Amino acid sequence: MAHLDFAERGADLELAGIHKRFPGFTAIESLDLTIPAGSFFALLGPSGCGKTTTLRLVAGLEEPTSGRIRIGGVDVTDVTAYRRPVNTVFQSYALFPHLSILENVAFGLKRRKIADPLGLAHEALRLVELDHLAGRRPAQLSGGQQQRVALARAIVNRPALLLLDEPLGALDLKLRRQMQLELKSIQTEVGLTFLHVTHDQEEAMTMADTVAVMNKGRIEQLGAPEELYELPRTAFVATFLGQSNLFTGDVVAGNPNSITVDVGGTAIVVPLDRAAKHTGTVSVGVRPEKVALHRSAPAPDGERNVLGAGRVVDVSYTGVSTQYLVEVPGIAGRLTVFAQNSGVGHSASLGDEVWLSWRVEHGFGLADEAEAPARFDDDTDTTALAAQERAALQTELEEA
């Protein structure tokens, strides 16, 4: 049986130089990642970015093409799934339909021949407040209840590492918010290491201590949620995690504190320590809620960047805030402005001439260049593309 300990506390996870290639496409380019013991770590990215593959590699359900996986310092790369001290909460929950809730939860304990599996299973069910349904079958439970059973079935094993694969994806919004809080409190209670995979940025930000944003098989940026939001390093992070207004231009001046970028004739200043790149063509940006709307040109004071005059082309009222889209001559794309509805009435209407401004320290400079904004969002599912590719390749191989 497993020579790895099932710790009372979580263990740390280390992925070193992971590369994973499926026939026809590469799921993970190159991945180095360390997750400290006891943390709640979220892997955030769009579908097809490689986050689920990463999780399956850690669970032992896939083998990496190259690279090593270490859990609590022990190399588990060649250890099969059923010998790894790791448990998964599957996206579809994967509760065994032919077993009762109790038998589902006790399944892992029985396989490991742990004493009193049913007692421990009851205890785990009490933790998720479902002990009264122990005798039922999974099909008789609601989605939220099934989700909690899946969680109990995993944590009852006290795994060194708990993997959550979009565990809340199938729940409706309200239940999802509730479960987020529950998951977080359970994690604090049991003290295990959680690796949570999700495409829901809000979920990742509210639950995780550390978030890694993944795109196209590599990690774009890793850090605490607010750090990622306030200071995105790449155009992908700036737009995937919330919205951003991005501008691209050449650095025309610089001093020890800031750089100045020429964007379509307007100078935009970004603090040096908030800019990833200091020379040549750079992309800079600002979050929509940091931008203020003015009806007349604000006096330049050196502390704010000012754009304008522009014209309001769209106004949408969302309750707590109003979203404005503004076109500014000489600047590609439209700017988005979120204004809190704390005053009375709109500060601007459709067609109004407006000026935009934001404090210099709210701007950020990216390490890569923003692409020209697309007319429509590219909604091509990379998983679907990959699957097609793979099927085509497979028939090709078979015919050959």
Next chain:
Amino acid sequence: MAFAAFATAEAVPQAPKRASRIGWFLLAPGLAYLALFFLTPLISLLLTSLQAPDLYGDIGAYVYAFNWQNYVDVVSEYGEHILRSFGYALVATAAALLISYPIAYYIGVRCRSRPLLQSILLVLVIAPFFISFLLRTLAWKQLLSDESFIITSLKALSLMAPDAHFTGTAFAVIFGLTYNFIPFMTLPIYTTLERLDTRYLEAGADLYGSPATVFRKVTLPLSMPGVVAGTLLTFIPAAGDYVNASRDFLGGTDTAMIGNVIEANFLVLLNYPAAAALSIILMAVILAIVGVYVKRAGTEDLL
């Protein structure tokens, strides 16, 4: 496969398949069995069909040869039976389709809000299978014999000529084939119709389709996989059947089908080469028809 229309469980995306020795271990016994008891017999059949009579042997003794003449002989001797088989099978398939589609539609679409009625009707459709099909066919023979209530009534009402018979006619054979294969036709069509999302029909009606147009342009095309499976399940066995056309059942002296000829040559006349040649012809024609049909119906992926 066409017949997979029966198995309606929704497939879920599977993990990429792996090449493994376990796979071959699982596959090998069954495939070996089919190779030994399906493929080899076909080859035997082919070889037998080219045999020549053993000049010094008894009746039923043959030697291996390349006697292509066998094919020429059986076609000239039994060409009529071959054509008749496919003719009967075609008419019976069409008739079974006409009878079955409304049944399948009624159970699969109309009865959705009444699951109990749906279950009962479904059981009734398959009920005939629980009685030996030979007995069912004999039952018709007796129910429609000259002295039966049905026939005497028809004659009394002048709906049938006084000296006419039902049994022993081509009509009776086609009637029997149709009757026997209605469930084969109904079940696959039911399976596709049962899965038909009625919102498509509502969308069709919403987009100005009259009920007839919606049926022709939406319902029918969506139920094609079931129709294809059903017609194949009817046509193939019907073309090779020899029970209905047998003189002891619904057939007469001039209704013999290819199956009757094969049976007679193999089991009675011991003319194995002729029986084998006829079997090969039957199989070849059916495979050709199935291939063309499935391609034309645009349902290749069923195979």
Next chain:
Amino acid sequence: MSGVGAGAALANLEAEEVRPLPSKPTRTRRLGFGRWLLPVYVTIAFVFLLIPIVYTIVFSFNDSIKSNIAWRGFTLDKWANVCVVENGAVCEAFGNSILIGVISTLVATTLGTMIAIALVRYRFRGSGAISLLLFLPMATPEVVLGAGLAAQFLAVGVPKDMLTIILAHVMFCISFVVVTVKARVASLDPALEEAGRDLYGSPVQVFWRVTFPLLMPGILAAALLSFALSFDDFIITNFNSGSVTTFPKYIYISATRGIPAEANVIASAVFLLALVAVVVAQLGHAAREKRLAR
């Protein structure tokens, strides 16, 4: 041959169970057929479909030695003395059919299930040829299958008896088992087995504790299908049975000189048994649905 349909129907019932498609209450908008035309038509069709069955059951109580159309009065004799007539030839044939059915079913279901699992789970060189080999027996008329095997046994010099019948029945059942079980394997969420591995189940444990129980309904349906196919087969049996008589063959042979009324008794008994089994299964299924819906 009609067994094909019987089993197919069973597979169909089973498949319904696999995927409990919510029978959504459809708004009964009259699409196509007239309001009354369709129900009336369907009623007539069902009467047509069921007439021979009613006839067979009713005439199993007819006081006549041979089965025929003339009603000679009610009797229970045929039911009571079913194995007496012709020295029990009817019952012997029936017993042979059951024995052949059971053995063929066991072998075909085992082989077919293995193939089905392999096809869904593993990749093979020449999978096109494999699919063709599995499809062809279903697309080949039974008379060709029967004659082919008979030609083979003749060429090799194998005497035709019970064994040759069983060999033949297993052959034509395998493909149907594969189709039925394959659908079940393909509908099995791979995450369930992954969950089994994740929860410390070794490959063997995962198979017997997760995969097999979940495939069971499909395997059972395939077994019923095989049995129905085998039990009702006449055409292939006729070519490969030699002097052994099965129930359908007995009827075929007797058709010339008249069927003893006892054949109606056995057919009626089988029919009623099968009907009860299906109804019980359906009711059980409905009750389970109801319980789940609670």
